[in-house]
Protein backbone atom coordinates (compact mmCIF):
# COMPACT_ATOMS: atom_id res chain seq x y z
CA UNK A 1 0.00 0.00 0.00
CA UNK A 2 3.05 2.20 0.02
CA UNK A 3 2.67 3.36 3.62
CA UNK A 4 6.05 4.11 5.23
CA UNK A 5 7.17 2.16 8.26
CA UNK A 6 7.84 4.62 11.10
CA UNK A 7 8.53 4.42 14.81
CA UNK A 8 5.02 5.74 15.51
CA UNK A 9 2.26 3.28 16.40
CA UNK A 10 -0.05 2.73 13.43
CA UNK A 11 -3.80 3.24 13.83
CA UNK A 12 -5.82 1.90 10.91
CA UNK A 13 -9.35 3.26 10.57
CA UNK A 14 -11.77 1.52 8.22
CA UNK A 15 -14.40 3.99 7.03
CA UNK A 16 -14.34 7.73 6.38
CA UNK A 17 -17.88 8.43 7.54
CA UNK A 18 -18.88 10.62 10.47
CA UNK A 19 -17.13 8.44 13.06
CA UNK A 20 -13.95 7.69 11.10
CA UNK A 21 -13.34 11.31 10.16
CA UNK A 22 -13.97 12.61 13.70
CA UNK A 23 -11.46 10.07 15.00
CA UNK A 24 -8.84 10.75 12.31
CA UNK A 25 -9.03 14.49 13.01
CA UNK A 26 -8.28 13.86 16.68
CA UNK A 27 -5.36 11.51 16.07
CA UNK A 28 -3.61 12.77 12.97
CA UNK A 29 -1.89 15.66 14.73
CA UNK A 30 -0.46 13.35 17.41
CA UNK A 31 2.67 11.24 17.37
CA UNK A 32 1.10 8.30 15.62
CA UNK A 33 0.58 7.16 12.07
CA UNK A 34 -3.07 7.26 11.05
CA UNK A 35 -4.18 5.31 7.97
CA UNK A 36 -7.76 5.69 6.82
CA UNK A 37 -9.17 3.20 4.32
CA UNK A 38 -12.44 3.77 2.48
CA UNK A 39 -13.98 2.29 -0.64
CA UNK A 40 -14.98 5.84 -1.67
CA UNK A 41 -12.56 8.75 -1.85
CA UNK A 42 -15.17 11.05 -0.36
CA UNK A 43 -17.14 11.50 2.83
CA UNK A 44 -20.91 11.46 2.33
CA UNK A 45 -23.30 13.64 4.29
CA UNK A 46 -26.07 11.02 4.27
CA UNK A 47 -28.79 13.16 5.89
CA UNK A 48 -29.05 15.19 2.66
CA UNK A 49 -28.98 12.28 0.21
CA UNK A 50 -32.75 12.58 -0.27
CA UNK A 51 -32.21 16.08 -1.68
CA UNK A 52 -29.88 14.62 -4.32
CA UNK A 53 -32.49 11.99 -5.20
CA UNK A 54 -35.12 14.66 -5.66
CA UNK A 55 -33.04 17.16 -7.65
CA UNK A 56 -32.70 19.72 -4.85
CA UNK A 57 -28.92 19.45 -4.61
CA UNK A 58 -26.08 18.25 -6.78
CA UNK A 59 -24.13 15.33 -5.25
CA UNK A 60 -20.86 17.25 -5.01
CA UNK A 61 -22.42 19.61 -2.48
CA UNK A 62 -22.99 16.82 0.05
CA UNK A 63 -19.80 14.83 -0.58
CA UNK A 64 -16.28 15.95 0.28
CA UNK A 65 -12.86 14.49 -0.63
CA UNK A 66 -11.42 12.64 2.36
CA UNK A 67 -7.87 13.61 1.37
CA UNK A 68 -8.81 17.28 1.51
CA UNK A 69 -10.39 17.02 4.98
CA UNK A 70 -7.11 15.73 6.42
CA UNK A 71 -4.52 17.12 3.99
CA UNK A 72 -2.82 19.32 6.56
CA UNK A 73 -1.80 16.43 8.83
CA UNK A 74 1.65 14.97 7.98
CA UNK A 75 1.06 11.66 9.75
CA UNK A 76 -2.19 10.95 7.96
CA UNK A 77 -2.50 8.56 5.01
CA UNK A 78 -5.58 7.79 2.98
CA UNK A 79 -5.94 4.80 0.69
CA UNK A 80 -8.90 4.14 -1.58
CA UNK A 81 -9.49 0.51 -0.68
CA UNK A 82 -12.26 -1.95 -0.05
CA UNK A 83 -11.43 -3.84 3.12
CA UNK A 84 -12.25 -7.49 2.53
CA UNK A 85 -11.13 -9.17 5.73
CA UNK A 86 -9.35 -8.66 9.01
CA UNK A 87 -6.79 -11.13 10.27
CA UNK A 88 -6.84 -10.47 13.99
CA UNK A 89 -4.16 -13.10 14.73
CA UNK A 90 -1.63 -11.46 12.39
CA UNK A 91 -2.93 -7.94 13.11
CA UNK A 92 -3.48 -7.03 9.48
CA UNK A 93 -6.26 -5.97 7.14
CA UNK A 94 -6.71 -7.49 3.69
CA UNK A 95 -7.99 -5.16 1.01
CA UNK A 96 -8.44 -5.10 -2.75
CA UNK A 97 -5.17 -3.13 -3.02
CA UNK A 98 -3.07 -5.27 -0.67
CA UNK A 99 -2.63 -5.86 3.01
CA UNK A 100 -1.62 -3.63 5.87
CA UNK A 101 -0.46 -4.33 9.40
CA UNK A 102 -1.97 -2.38 12.29
CA UNK A 103 -1.11 -1.71 15.89
CA UNK A 104 -4.63 -0.50 16.60
CA UNK A 105 -7.65 -1.03 14.40
CA UNK A 106 -10.92 0.90 14.35
CA UNK A 107 -13.97 -0.35 12.52
CA UNK A 108 -16.09 2.63 11.40
CA UNK A 109 -17.83 1.00 8.47
CA UNK A 110 -21.35 2.26 9.22
CA UNK A 111 -24.39 0.29 8.10
CA UNK A 112 -26.12 -1.07 5.05
CA UNK A 113 -29.72 -1.47 4.03
CA UNK A 114 -31.55 -4.28 5.78
CA UNK A 115 -34.11 -6.13 3.65
CA UNK A 116 -34.82 -8.57 6.49
CA UNK A 117 -33.99 -11.48 4.19
CA UNK A 118 -36.51 -10.57 1.46
CA UNK A 119 -34.53 -11.25 -1.74
CA UNK A 120 -37.36 -10.20 -4.05
CA UNK A 121 -37.62 -6.75 -2.50
CA UNK A 122 -33.82 -6.47 -2.46
CA UNK A 123 -33.66 -7.23 -6.20
CA UNK A 124 -36.42 -4.84 -7.27
CA UNK A 125 -36.43 -1.89 -4.91
CA UNK A 126 -34.43 1.32 -4.86
CA UNK A 127 -32.28 2.29 -1.88
CA UNK A 128 -30.54 5.48 -0.88
CA UNK A 129 -27.47 4.88 1.24
CA UNK A 130 -24.74 6.22 -1.05
CA UNK A 131 -24.33 9.00 -3.62
CA UNK A 132 -24.52 6.57 -6.61
CA UNK A 133 -27.74 5.09 -5.18
CA UNK A 134 -29.24 8.56 -4.71
CA UNK A 135 -28.34 9.37 -8.34
CA UNK A 136 -29.96 6.11 -9.51
CA UNK A 137 -33.14 7.12 -7.75
CA UNK A 138 -33.03 10.62 -9.22
CA UNK A 139 -32.67 9.18 -12.71
CA UNK A 140 -35.44 6.64 -12.22
CA UNK A 141 -37.92 9.22 -10.91
CA UNK A 142 -37.30 11.44 -13.94
CA UNK A 143 -37.23 8.53 -16.40
CA UNK A 144 -40.62 7.40 -15.08
CA UNK A 145 -42.21 10.69 -16.09
CA UNK A 146 -40.51 10.65 -19.48
CA UNK A 147 -41.88 7.13 -20.02
CA UNK A 148 -45.34 8.03 -18.72
CA UNK A 149 -45.54 10.69 -21.43
CA UNK A 150 -45.04 8.05 -24.11
CA UNK A 151 -47.69 5.54 -23.10
CA UNK A 152 -51.40 5.71 -23.88
CA UNK A 153 -52.28 3.23 -21.15
CA UNK A 154 -53.58 5.01 -18.08
CA UNK A 155 -52.70 1.96 -15.97
CA UNK A 156 -49.09 2.15 -17.10
CA UNK A 157 -49.03 5.89 -16.51
CA UNK A 158 -50.40 5.44 -13.00
CA UNK A 159 -47.80 2.78 -12.18
CA UNK A 160 -45.01 5.02 -13.46
CA UNK A 161 -46.25 8.00 -11.45
CA UNK A 162 -46.95 6.01 -8.30
CA UNK A 163 -44.16 6.12 -5.69
CA UNK A 164 -44.14 3.80 -2.72
CA UNK A 165 -41.76 4.49 0.15
CA UNK A 166 -41.39 1.77 2.75
CA UNK A 167 -40.44 3.00 6.21
CA UNK A 168 -41.62 6.22 7.84
CA UNK A 169 -38.44 7.09 9.70
CA UNK A 170 -36.73 10.44 8.95
CA UNK A 171 -35.42 9.23 5.56
CA UNK A 172 -38.81 8.00 4.32
CA UNK A 173 -40.68 11.03 5.64
CA UNK A 174 -38.21 13.53 4.18
CA UNK A 175 -38.25 11.80 0.83
CA UNK A 176 -42.06 11.65 0.76
CA UNK A 177 -42.28 15.37 1.54
CA UNK A 178 -39.78 16.24 -1.20
CA UNK A 179 -41.60 14.11 -3.80
CA UNK A 180 -44.91 15.76 -2.85
CA UNK A 181 -43.36 19.18 -3.40
CA UNK A 182 -42.05 18.11 -6.80
CA UNK A 183 -45.53 16.93 -7.73
CA UNK A 184 -47.03 20.25 -6.73
CA UNK A 185 -44.41 22.74 -7.88
CA UNK A 186 -42.44 21.18 -10.71
CA UNK A 187 -44.29 18.42 -12.56
CA UNK A 188 -47.11 20.63 -13.86
CA UNK A 189 -44.53 22.99 -15.41
CA UNK A 190 -42.23 20.27 -16.76
CA UNK A 191 -44.95 17.97 -18.07
CA UNK A 192 -47.90 20.15 -19.14
CA UNK A 193 -49.00 17.38 -21.53
CA UNK A 194 -49.26 14.77 -18.77
CA UNK A 195 -51.92 14.70 -16.06
CA UNK A 196 -49.43 14.72 -13.20
CA UNK A 197 -52.23 15.31 -10.67
CA UNK A 198 -52.65 11.53 -10.82
CA UNK A 199 -49.14 10.98 -9.42
CA UNK A 200 -49.34 9.34 -6.00
CA UNK A 201 -46.85 9.37 -3.15
CA UNK A 202 -47.38 6.60 -0.62
CA UNK A 203 -45.49 5.96 2.57
CA UNK A 204 -45.98 2.63 4.28
CA UNK A 205 -45.12 1.98 7.91
CA UNK A 206 -45.40 -1.30 9.78
CA UNK A 207 -46.11 0.33 13.16
CA UNK A 208 -48.85 2.68 14.22
CA UNK A 209 -46.73 5.85 14.34
CA UNK A 210 -44.40 7.61 11.97
CA UNK A 211 -40.99 8.97 13.04
CA UNK A 212 -40.79 6.33 15.76
CA UNK A 213 -38.32 7.42 18.40
CA UNK A 214 -39.39 11.06 18.22
CA UNK A 215 -42.03 12.57 20.54
CA UNK A 216 -45.75 11.90 19.98
CA UNK A 217 -46.16 15.59 19.16
CA UNK A 218 -43.51 15.39 16.43
CA UNK A 219 -44.97 12.19 15.02
CA UNK A 220 -48.54 13.52 14.88
CA UNK A 221 -47.48 16.85 13.41
CA UNK A 222 -45.29 15.20 10.78
CA UNK A 223 -48.23 13.06 9.71
CA UNK A 224 -50.42 16.18 9.46
CA UNK A 225 -47.73 17.84 7.33
CA UNK A 226 -47.53 14.83 5.02
CA UNK A 227 -51.29 14.71 4.59
CA UNK A 228 -51.36 18.46 3.90
CA UNK A 229 -48.87 17.79 1.11
CA UNK A 230 -51.11 15.05 -0.32
CA UNK A 231 -48.95 12.07 0.72
CA UNK A 232 -50.90 8.86 1.47
CA UNK A 233 -49.73 7.56 4.85
CA UNK A 234 -50.41 3.85 5.39
CA UNK A 235 -49.73 2.64 8.93
CA UNK A 236 -49.90 -0.81 10.50
CA UNK A 237 -49.02 -2.24 7.11
CA UNK A 238 -45.95 -4.31 6.36
CA UNK A 239 -44.69 -4.60 2.79
CA UNK A 240 -43.92 -8.26 2.07
CA UNK A 241 -43.28 -8.45 -1.65
CA UNK A 242 -42.43 -6.48 -4.77
CA UNK A 243 -41.84 -8.15 -8.11
CA UNK A 244 -40.86 -4.94 -9.87
CA UNK A 245 -44.48 -4.10 -10.61
CA UNK A 246 -46.83 -5.02 -7.77
CA UNK A 247 -46.30 -4.36 -4.08
CA UNK A 248 -47.99 -6.73 -1.68
CA UNK A 249 -48.51 -6.10 2.01
CA UNK A 250 -49.72 -7.90 5.11
CA UNK A 251 -53.14 -6.27 4.67
CA UNK A 252 -55.24 -6.38 1.49
CA UNK A 253 -53.56 -3.19 0.34
CA UNK A 254 -51.54 -3.52 -2.87
CA UNK A 255 -49.84 -0.96 -5.06
CA UNK A 256 -48.90 -1.08 -8.67
CA UNK A 257 -45.72 0.91 -9.05
CA UNK A 258 -42.51 1.22 -11.04
CA UNK A 259 -40.72 2.60 -7.97
CA UNK A 260 -40.53 1.07 -4.54
CA UNK A 261 -38.08 2.90 -2.28
CA UNK A 262 -36.91 0.83 0.64
CA UNK A 263 -36.12 2.98 3.70
CA UNK A 264 -37.25 0.45 6.29
CA UNK A 265 -34.05 -0.24 8.13
CA UNK A 266 -30.31 -0.73 8.24
CA UNK A 267 -27.95 -3.14 9.90
CA UNK A 268 -24.26 -3.06 10.73
CA UNK A 269 -21.71 -3.25 7.90
CA UNK A 270 -19.30 -5.73 9.43
CA UNK A 271 -16.10 -7.03 7.85
CA UNK A 272 -15.09 -10.68 7.57
CA UNK A 273 -12.88 -11.57 10.52
CA UNK A 274 -14.95 -9.49 12.91
CA UNK A 275 -18.26 -11.04 11.99
CA UNK A 276 -18.26 -14.15 14.17
CA UNK A 277 -21.65 -14.74 15.80
CA UNK A 278 -20.31 -14.22 19.31
CA UNK A 279 -19.03 -10.74 18.37
CA UNK A 280 -22.37 -9.54 17.02
CA UNK A 281 -25.72 -8.50 18.47
CA UNK A 282 -29.04 -8.60 16.59
CA UNK A 283 -28.87 -5.96 13.87
CA UNK A 284 -25.46 -7.25 12.79
CA UNK A 285 -23.63 -4.72 14.93
CA UNK A 286 -20.33 -5.45 16.65
CA UNK A 287 -20.64 -5.57 20.41
CA UNK A 288 -18.30 -3.11 22.14
CA UNK A 289 -17.64 -2.19 25.76
CA UNK A 290 -17.96 1.33 27.14
CA UNK A 291 -14.55 2.22 25.64
CA UNK A 292 -15.66 1.06 22.18
CA UNK A 293 -13.38 -1.97 22.44
CA UNK A 294 -14.60 -5.00 20.53
CA UNK A 295 -15.32 -7.94 22.84
CA UNK A 296 -12.16 -9.97 23.43
CA UNK A 297 -9.67 -7.49 21.89
CA UNK A 298 -7.56 -4.75 23.46
CA UNK A 299 -6.41 -3.34 20.14
CA UNK A 300 -9.61 -3.39 18.06
CA UNK A 301 -12.38 -0.82 18.42
CA UNK A 302 -15.66 -0.10 16.66
CA UNK A 303 -17.56 3.21 16.50
CA UNK A 304 -20.73 4.63 14.96
CA UNK A 305 -23.48 2.62 13.28
CA UNK A 306 -21.50 -0.63 13.20
CA UNK A 307 -20.88 -0.59 16.95
CA UNK A 308 -23.36 -1.61 19.61
CA UNK A 309 -22.55 -0.44 23.11
CA UNK A 310 -24.99 -2.23 25.38
CA UNK A 311 -25.51 -0.48 28.72
CA UNK A 312 -28.23 -0.97 31.35
CA UNK A 313 -30.14 2.09 30.06
CA UNK A 314 -29.37 1.28 26.37
CA UNK A 315 -30.05 -2.47 26.02
CA UNK A 316 -30.10 -2.16 22.21
CA UNK A 317 -27.15 0.20 21.97
CA UNK A 318 -27.27 3.81 20.80
CA UNK A 319 -29.34 5.07 17.90
CA UNK A 320 -27.68 4.68 14.50
CA UNK A 321 -27.37 8.42 13.91
CA UNK A 322 -24.60 10.82 12.95
CA UNK A 323 -24.27 12.41 16.41
CA UNK A 324 -23.42 9.07 18.04
CA UNK A 325 -20.77 8.35 15.39
CA UNK A 326 -19.26 11.85 15.70
CA UNK A 327 -19.15 11.71 19.50
CA UNK A 328 -17.77 8.16 19.61
CA UNK A 329 -15.09 9.08 17.06
CA UNK A 330 -13.92 12.09 19.06
CA UNK A 331 -14.13 10.23 22.37
CA UNK A 332 -12.18 7.24 21.07
CA UNK A 333 -9.51 9.67 19.81
CA UNK A 334 -8.99 10.87 23.39
CA UNK A 335 -9.03 7.31 24.74
CA UNK A 336 -6.50 6.04 22.19
CA UNK A 337 -4.18 8.88 23.17
CA UNK A 338 -4.50 7.85 26.81
CA UNK A 339 -3.90 4.21 25.91
CA UNK A 340 -1.02 4.67 23.47
CA UNK A 341 0.79 7.44 25.29
CA UNK A 342 0.01 5.86 28.67
CA UNK A 343 -1.61 9.08 29.90
CA UNK A 344 -4.03 7.51 32.36
CA UNK A 345 -6.85 5.05 31.92
CA UNK A 346 -9.51 5.23 29.22
CA UNK A 347 -12.80 6.98 30.04
CA UNK A 348 -16.21 5.40 29.38
CA UNK A 349 -18.28 6.89 26.57
CA UNK A 350 -21.34 8.92 27.55
CA UNK A 351 -23.70 10.09 24.82
CA UNK A 352 -24.94 13.67 24.91
CA UNK A 353 -28.28 13.65 23.18
CA UNK A 354 -28.53 16.90 21.24
CA UNK A 355 -31.96 16.09 19.85
CA UNK A 356 -33.59 14.72 16.71
CA UNK A 357 -35.24 16.45 13.80
CA UNK A 358 -36.82 15.84 10.43
CA UNK A 359 -38.11 18.13 7.70
CA UNK A 360 -41.22 17.35 5.75
CA UNK A 361 -41.00 20.17 3.25
CA UNK A 362 -41.03 23.90 2.80
CA UNK A 363 -41.58 25.59 6.20
CA UNK A 364 -42.42 22.21 7.70
CA UNK A 365 -40.17 20.38 10.17
CA UNK A 366 -40.32 18.77 13.59
CA UNK A 367 -37.59 19.19 16.19
CA UNK A 368 -37.22 17.36 19.51
CA UNK A 369 -34.50 18.91 21.65
CA UNK A 370 -33.82 17.51 25.12
CA UNK A 371 -35.70 20.46 26.69
CA UNK A 372 -37.90 21.84 23.93
CA UNK A 373 -40.03 20.36 21.20
CA UNK A 374 -41.35 22.48 18.37
CA UNK A 375 -42.73 22.10 14.89
CA UNK A 376 -43.40 24.28 11.85
CA UNK A 377 -41.49 27.20 10.37
CA UNK A 378 -39.06 27.77 13.26
CA UNK A 379 -38.28 24.03 13.37
CA UNK A 380 -37.62 24.09 9.64
CA UNK A 381 -35.25 27.03 10.10
CA UNK A 382 -33.40 25.21 12.90
CA UNK A 383 -33.22 22.04 10.74
CA UNK A 384 -31.56 24.02 7.93
CA UNK A 385 -29.11 25.74 10.23
CA UNK A 386 -28.04 22.47 11.91
CA UNK A 387 -27.55 20.67 8.59
CA UNK A 388 -25.50 23.54 7.17
CA UNK A 389 -23.39 23.60 10.31
CA UNK A 390 -22.51 19.90 10.15
CA UNK A 391 -21.73 19.82 6.42
CA UNK A 392 -18.03 19.52 5.77
CA UNK A 393 -16.31 22.28 3.77
CA UNK A 394 -17.03 25.97 3.32
CA UNK A 395 -17.80 25.52 -0.39
CA UNK A 396 -20.40 22.84 0.32
CA UNK A 397 -22.07 24.99 2.95
CA UNK A 398 -22.14 27.98 0.63
CA UNK A 399 -23.45 25.97 -2.33
CA UNK A 400 -26.15 24.25 -0.27
CA UNK A 401 -27.21 27.54 1.29
CA UNK A 402 -27.45 29.27 -2.10
CA UNK A 403 -29.37 26.33 -3.55
CA UNK A 404 -31.82 26.33 -0.68
CA UNK A 405 -32.44 30.07 -0.96
CA UNK A 406 -32.88 29.75 -4.74
CA UNK A 407 -35.20 26.73 -4.42
CA UNK A 408 -37.22 28.51 -1.75
CA UNK A 409 -37.67 31.73 -3.66
CA UNK A 410 -38.24 30.08 -7.06
CA UNK A 411 -40.18 26.98 -5.87
CA UNK A 412 -37.66 25.04 -7.94
CA UNK A 413 -35.20 22.12 -7.93
CA UNK A 414 -32.88 22.57 -10.83
CA UNK A 415 -30.76 19.43 -10.46
CA UNK A 416 -33.44 17.32 -12.15
CA UNK A 417 -30.97 15.86 -14.61
CA UNK A 418 -30.68 12.34 -15.95
CA UNK A 419 -26.88 12.35 -16.08
CA UNK A 420 -26.42 8.64 -15.69
CA UNK A 421 -29.52 6.82 -16.91
CA UNK A 422 -30.77 4.09 -14.62
CA UNK A 423 -31.98 1.02 -16.44
CA UNK A 424 -34.61 -0.83 -14.48
CA UNK A 425 -35.75 -4.28 -15.64
CA UNK A 426 -38.85 -3.90 -17.85
CA UNK A 427 -42.11 -3.83 -15.88
CA UNK A 428 -44.37 -6.80 -16.05
CA UNK A 429 -47.88 -6.15 -17.37
CA UNK A 430 -50.33 -6.23 -14.50
CA UNK A 431 -53.71 -4.62 -14.58
CA UNK A 432 -54.51 -4.65 -10.88
CA UNK A 433 -55.03 -1.17 -9.58
CA UNK A 434 -53.82 0.32 -6.36
CA UNK A 435 -56.50 0.20 -3.74
CA UNK A 436 -57.14 3.69 -2.49
CA UNK A 437 -58.38 4.63 0.99
Ligand SMILES: Cc1cc2nc3c(=O)[nH]c(=O)nc-3n(C[C@H](O)[C@H](O)[C@H](O)COP(=O)(O)OP(=O)(O)OC[C@H]3O[C@@H](n4cnc5c(N)ncnc54)[C@H](O)[C@@H]3O)c2cc1C
Pocket residue numbers: 014015016017018019020037038039040042043044046047048049050081082083084108109110111128129170171269271303304305306320321322323325357
Ligand atom coordinates in the same frame (compact mmCIF):
# COMPACT_ATOMS: atom_id res chain seq x y z
C1 LIG B 1 -30.53 8.49 3.74
C2 LIG B 1 -30.02 8.66 5.14
C3 LIG B 1 -30.44 9.73 5.91
C4 LIG B 1 -29.97 9.89 7.20
N1 LIG B 1 -30.40 10.98 7.93
C5 LIG B 1 -29.89 11.19 9.15
C6 LIG B 1 -30.24 12.35 9.88
O1 LIG B 1 -31.03 13.18 9.42
N2 LIG B 1 -29.66 12.54 11.09
C7 LIG B 1 -28.77 11.64 11.62
O2 LIG B 1 -28.23 11.87 12.70
N3 LIG B 1 -28.42 10.54 10.96
C8 LIG B 1 -28.96 10.29 9.74
N4 LIG B 1 -28.60 9.16 9.04
C9 LIG B 1 -27.72 8.19 9.70
C10 LIG B 1 -26.28 8.65 9.66
O3 LIG B 1 -25.93 9.03 8.35
C11 LIG B 1 -25.41 7.52 10.17
O4 LIG B 1 -25.79 7.22 11.50
C12 LIG B 1 -23.95 7.90 10.13
O5 LIG B 1 -23.53 8.11 8.81
C13 LIG B 1 -23.09 6.81 10.77
O6 LIG B 1 -21.75 7.19 10.70
P1 LIG B 1 -20.60 6.10 10.61
O7 LIG B 1 -19.32 6.84 10.66
O8 LIG B 1 -20.85 5.03 11.59
O9 LIG B 1 -20.81 5.43 9.18
P2 LIG B 1 -20.92 6.08 7.66
O10 LIG B 1 -21.08 7.54 7.81
O11 LIG B 1 -21.96 5.29 7.05
O12 LIG B 1 -19.50 5.77 7.09
C14 LIG B 1 -19.06 4.47 6.83
C15 LIG B 1 -17.92 4.55 5.84
O13 LIG B 1 -17.30 3.28 5.76
C16 LIG B 1 -16.99 2.97 4.42
N5 LIG B 1 -16.92 1.51 4.32
C17 LIG B 1 -17.87 0.61 4.68
N6 LIG B 1 -17.43 -0.64 4.51
C18 LIG B 1 -16.17 -0.54 4.01
C19 LIG B 1 -15.19 -1.50 3.62
N7 LIG B 1 -15.42 -2.82 3.73
N8 LIG B 1 -14.03 -1.05 3.11
C20 LIG B 1 -13.79 0.28 2.99
N9 LIG B 1 -14.68 1.23 3.37
C21 LIG B 1 -15.85 0.83 3.87
C22 LIG B 1 -18.12 3.60 3.63
O14 LIG B 1 -17.74 3.86 2.28
C23 LIG B 1 -18.37 4.88 4.42
O15 LIG B 1 -17.61 5.96 3.93
C24 LIG B 1 -29.06 8.97 7.75
C25 LIG B 1 -28.63 7.89 6.99
C26 LIG B 1 -29.09 7.74 5.68
C27 LIG B 1 -28.63 6.58 4.84
